Amino acid sequence: MSTVKQDIFNLPNSLTMLRIIIIPAVMYLMHLGDPTSCMISALLFTAAAVTDYLDGYIARKRGLVSITGKFLDPLADKLIVMAVLLMLVQNQHMPAWLCAIVLGREISITALRALASTEGIVMAAQSGGKYKTAFQLIGLLGMIIHYEYVIDWFLVSDRVNFHAVGFIIFGVSVFFSLWSGFKYSYDFIRGIDQVKKG
Template identity: 45%
Template sequence: MSTAAAPGRILNIPNILTLLRIAAIPVLCVLLLSPSREAGFWAAALFAAASVTDWLDGYLARRMGIETVFGKFLDPIADKLIVMAALIMILPYDRVPAWMVLVILGREIIITGLRGIASTEGIVISASVLGKFKTIFQLVAIIGLLLHYDYRWFFGIDHPMLVVNMHNAGMFYLWIATVITIWSGVDYLAKFMKLIAK
C-alpha cells in the first residue's frame, strides 16, 4: 500500500483542504468586521471557495481511497464552524434574523450531540437527502447575505430588470434553508428515537 493511500495518514490532500477551510474562518471574520460592499464581496468569494472545498475533499477522499477517521471527524466540524462564523458575524448588521440563526445553529448542535450518543451505542444514522438540500440552500443563502448589496450582473447595465438585490435573494434561500433545517432535524430525531427504542 502506498503512503498516500494509507488509511492512517492524516496529512493527505482531502484533509489538507478541510484544514484550509478551517484556516479561512478567521480571515472571513476579519473581513466581516466591516459592513462595506468590498468586504462583503471578498467574504462571499472566500466563503464560496471554502464551500467548493467542502465538496472537493469528500470527492477526492472517496476517489483516491484515502478516507480517514480524522477526516470524517473534522469535515462536518469545519462545515458547521464556517457557517456559524458567517451567520454570527453578519448579525450586528441586521442582515439575518437572530431567531433563524438560533434555529440553524441549535439544530446543528442537537444533531451533533445525538450522533455522538448514537455512536457510543454503535448506531450509525445515515445522512438523509434533506440534510444535503439543507446544506446547499444554506450555502447559497449565506453567499447572498454576504454580498448584500445591489449587483448589476449583465455588463453593469443599470436597468431594474437586470439588478439583483443580493440581500433579498439571500433571505429567500435562507427561508427555504430554515424550513428544511427544521424538517431534517425532526426527521433525524425521529430516526434516532426509533433506533434507540430498538
C-alpha cells in the first residue's frame, strides 16, 4: 500500500469515515420515529461519539496523526450533529430557530478559524467549547431516544421523559456554545489588532 493510501486509510481515519458512513442510518431511523428505531439510532449515535474519542486517542498513541485526519475528524463531528439537528426539526422535536442558532454558530466559528489561520492567528480551544460538546452530545442523545422509559434508581423506579431531559441539557450546551463563540470572536479581534500593530 502506498504512503498516501496508508495516510488516508489508517485506523484512526477509518474510524472517522465510519462515523460519516453511519449518518444516513441515524437519520433514517430517526425519520421512522418508533421507539425501537429511535433506540437503535441512539446506539449508533453513541457509537459515533465513542469512535470520535478512539480515533484521536489511537492517532496520538500510535503516531498516526495525519493531514487527512485533521480535516476529516472535525468534519465528521459537524456532519453528524447537523444531521441530528435537522432530523429533530423535521420531526418537530426541536424549534427551527434553536437549530438555526446552533448551526449558525458552528458555521461562523469554522469560518472565523479558517480566516484566522490565513492571517497567522492561533486561536486556542476554549474550555467553554469542550463543555458545549459534552452537554450537546448528551442532550442530543436524550432527544434521539425521545420516549419515556421507566428507570430504576436503586430501590426507586421512575418514568423519565428522555426528550425533555435531553432538551434541557441541550439548552445548557447552547449557552456554552454562544459563550465560547463570543470568546473566539474576541480572540480573533485581538489577534487582528496585534497583526496590524506588527
